[in-house]
Amino acid sequence: MPLFEKKETSILGIDIGTSSIKVIEVDRKKEGHALLTYGFVEDFHRDLRNLGREDAKLTSQAIRSVVERSRCRSKRAIAALPTYAVFTSLISLPQLSGEELDSAVHWEAKKIIPLPLDEIVLDYRILNAPAKGEKGLKLPFGKKSASEEEEPQLKILITGAAKETVEKYTEIFGLSGLELAGLETEMFALSRSIIGSQPGEIMIVEIGSAVTDIIIMENGIPFFGRSLEQGGSSITRAIVNSLHINEKRAEQLKRDIGIRTGSQDTSGTGGIPDVIRSALEPIVHEVRYTLDLYKSHSLTPSGKASGTIEKIILTGGSALMPGIAEYFVSALDARVFIGDPWSYIQYPADLKAVLETIGPKFSVAIGLAIRE
Numbered sequence: 001m002p003l004f005e006k007k008e009t010s011i012l013g014i015d016i017g018t019s020s021i022k023v024i025e026v027d028r029k030k031e032g033h034a035l036l037t038y039g040f041v042e043d044f045h046r047d048l049r050n051l052g053r054e055d056a057k058l059t060s061q062a063i064r065s066v067v068e069r070s071r072c073r074s075k076r077a078i079a080a081l082p083t084y085a086v087f088t089s090l091i092s093l094p095q096l097s098g099e100e101l102d103s104a105v106h107w108e109a110k111k112i113i114p115l116p117l118d119e120i121v122l123d124y125r126i127l128n129a130p131a132k133g134e135k136g137l138k139l140p141f142g143k144k145s146a147s148e149e150e151e152p153q154l155k156i157l158i159t160g161a162a163k164e165t166v167e168k169y170t171e172i173f174g175l176s177g178l179e180l181a182g183l184e185t186e187m188f189a190l191s192r193s194i195i196g197s198q199p200g201e202i203m204i205v206e207i208g209s210a211v212t213d214i215i216i217m218e219n220g221i222p223f224f225g226r227s228l229e230q231g232g233s234s235i236t237r238a239i240v241n242s243l244h245i246n247e248k249r250a251e252q253l254k255r256d257i258g259i260r261t262g263s264q265d266t267s268g269t270g271g272i273p274d275v276i277r278s279a280l281e282p283i284v285h286e287v288r289y290t291l292d293l294y295k296s297h298s299l300t301p302s303g304k305a306s307g308t309i310e311k312i313i314l315t316g317g318s319a320l321m322p323g324i325a326e327y328f329v330s331a332l333d334a335r336v337f338i339g340d341p342w343s344y345i346q347y348p349a350d351l352k353a354v355l356e357t358i359g360p361k362f363s364v365a366i367g368l369a370i371r372e
């Protein structure tokens, strides 16, 4: 037994995407989270839905190599399951607690999750817990409080993932020589690094390589998420098909020219912004549809939401494309910003410029690393 043991405060946030792996190590101290190191690999292509044995091995080798190159010290990592691999549902239940609540959640989950419960890892969060001191407040003269007259329902967010998927992730991290200290959904990681406790009704649109996630947050709670199979790789493919050039060149043109109105198209092939605009159309369409859906529904954690999204925050590697925020503003007539996941982390000032150029790519990894 060691004479004394220094409690390890650093942890890794590891985001395994379809086209890249992002790793960040932070020191979690009382004063806040401090960046220790970070790294990523981009020439990685895995279909995360069908990770066979060989893929799992290659993925674990890629993780090990980024971790070593970035000189990470901790062996403990938190990872995320893609939004599409996780079943999420918002339910209402009477005010229960302990085992009663547990059992009620399981009964509800049985009705809505399309897999047998013994094949699922189930988790849930109460979204509208009464504020401290609110419960048990006695009014004088035998008057009944509003909550006593009409017991407010608990709003609970259920999340479930297939046990097989969770086991695969555990195996991948084991093969990389790391301990999987936590596994959660990309939706929660993003909400932490992009929104934190900002109040209001906010939409996050995470455009990765193969997938785009659309998330709605109400007062810091992510209660709605949907995924569509479109992202940066469909944009690159559209450029390849339209200009008959190879993928490497198409990728470079996408990053250099993007969709900035009036941007100088020096490729000599013309029309890049137009090709990108039409490749982005399915994403814009889905965002518009989700905004309309949200407007017409009152199923929100507090039930007090206005139904109007105040702002849309873009993130994911594809949010680095020149002109993308301006394009979303004009297509949706909304306030649109690029997310800054570094805002919840302390880092040396001379790294600012470099970190800003990769920020949106690291949103999930950062959100994982700063999980309490």
Ligand SMILES: Nc1ncnc2c1ncn2[C@@H]1O[C@H](COP(=O)(O)OP(=O)(O)OP(=O)(O)O)[C@@H](O)[C@H]1O
Pocket: 016, 017, 018, 019, 020, 021, 207, 208, 209, 210, 211, 212, 231, 232, 233, 236, 251, 254, 255, 256, 316, 317, 318, 319, 320, 321, 322, 360, 361
């Ligand atoms: N500077 C840039 N300009 C435009 N696109 C970029 C830029 N940098 C990265 N991308 C695009 O971002 C995508 C990668 O983003 P990200 O790392 O968020 O995806 P991923 O996590 O690997 O994939 P997914 O989340 O879909 O599984 C790629 O399609 C890449 O072409």
Ligand SMILES: [Mg+2]
Pocket: 016, 017, 018, 208, 209, 364
């Ligand atoms: Mg991703």
